[in-house]
Amino acid sequence: MKHLILSIVFLVIFMTNKGFAENKFDPVIIVNETIISKFELSQRIILLNILQLDGDIQKKASDELINAKLINEFAQNNNISISEEKVQEGIRELAQQFNLSIESFLLEVSKIELATETIRTFVKDRILLTELVQYKFANRASIGDDEIDSFIINGSASLEINLLEIVLPFDYNNRNEVYNLALSLKNKNSEGITFEALAKKYSKSDSSINGGNIGWISIDQLPPDMGSLFLTSDLNTLIGPKVFDNVIILYKLANVREVPLFKNTRVIIDYVELNLSKNSEINLSSAVQIFENNNNCLNLQFELERYPTLKGKLIRNTIEELKISEKKYEKIKTLDIGENAILKGGNLSENPILIMLCSRRQEISKNDREIARQYLFSKRLVSLADGFIADLKAEAKIVYK
Secondary structure, eight states, rough: OOOHHHHHHHHHHHHHHEEEEEESSSEEEEEEEEEEEHHHHHHHHHHHHTTTSSSOOOHHHHHHHHHHHHHHHHHHHHOOOOOOHHHHHHHHHHHTTTOHHHHHHHHHHHTOOOOOOHHHHHHHHHHHHHHHHHHHHHHHHOOOOOHHHHHHHHHEEEEEEEEEEEEEOTTTTTTTHHHHHHHHHHHHHHHOOHHHHHHHHHHGGGGGTTTTTEEEEEGGGGGGHHHHHHTTTTTTOOOEEEOSSSSSEEEEEEEEEHHHHHHHOEEEEEEEEEEETTTTTSSSHHHHHHHHOOSEEEEHHHHTHHHHHHTTTEEEEEGGGHHHHHHHHHHTTTTTOOOEEEEEOOOOTTTTTTEEEEEEEOOOOHHHHHHHHHHHHHHHHHHHHHHHHHHHHSSSSSSOO
16 A cells, blocks of 8 residues: 555646646536536546556546436435445445555545545445446346356356566656656566566565565456456566556566366266176177267166176266266266267276266355356446446536536
8 A cells, every 4th residue: 555655646746736736626527417526536536546447547537427426316316325334334345455444544545635535435436336226227137046057157267367567656747757767677677687676676566575476366357458468468578668647567477377266166977887898798899889879878778778797887977076087087078968988998908998978067056156146246237337327428418627
């Protein structure tokens, strides 16, 4: 949090010099009959910078404030309000993103002239939008069991990246100087000085103590353009300089990995196996033909009852995937339902084994189902919220001063 405070001080100075402090309650946007003042806009810009969003922060701040005025007007017309308990819980969750208590978080942001009421309004508006979408689209927002099952089965992993950073704050007076410093650090890295050494010496981020390493980050947490940038970059190459509103950052992509979304999901395999001994009534080629002609396990079991010497040799197993022997699993994992394979012994004395896959299913824990439900619910709310706000904007009168 400290390096954020330091870098945003430059932003406050910049905004003051640019005239934000003069006539701070003058309107900059009028939404229907509600005013957005210079002060509100400047406060939201500071807050979004604390949250380290990229892109055009002033536009994002303007858009958010317009949306907020519209949803508050809708809520007032429909007698919908947010309790103080929910607002306090929202502030607590925001503070936890910086590993701070509410009191410590509000104290830190007050040092950069960010008002407590700005934080309250920001949190309340986000909660209010969720409540309004649920109020307006209750039936469409619900998530069914089939959707949860499909998501867990088909969405098995997410990508995480391990990033290193060099963070260089600037104000409007020294932007070019800091940008040139970033370029010189890039050259030093190409000449053999490690990124980690440069980060420890030059970076103003808390991560500098670790050589700029900020750990593993889910690609889903990044803005789409940043996520795409990192995923299309080679490992261990330097990325940037990237210019944000008040900092210039150099990145190094250290690693990429797949992480299971659901760690408590078990895969259950149901299969049959036939051990063909030398004194069996049928040889291997005949047995393979029988397996081919019967593409489900039940039919296969009925067919093999015609052969007395095979009685008891066709065994059906239902077992967790992880408990199957490695050699057998290498065959089974390639099979579709009803397909078969031959598992040959390691030496000539071992009998061949025919395998048919009967079914493959996932047993989903209650915890994973709830995680999936919340994830899908959140995505649906975002989609519905975007449409809801677009409708409100289409009917609104928005005037930029």
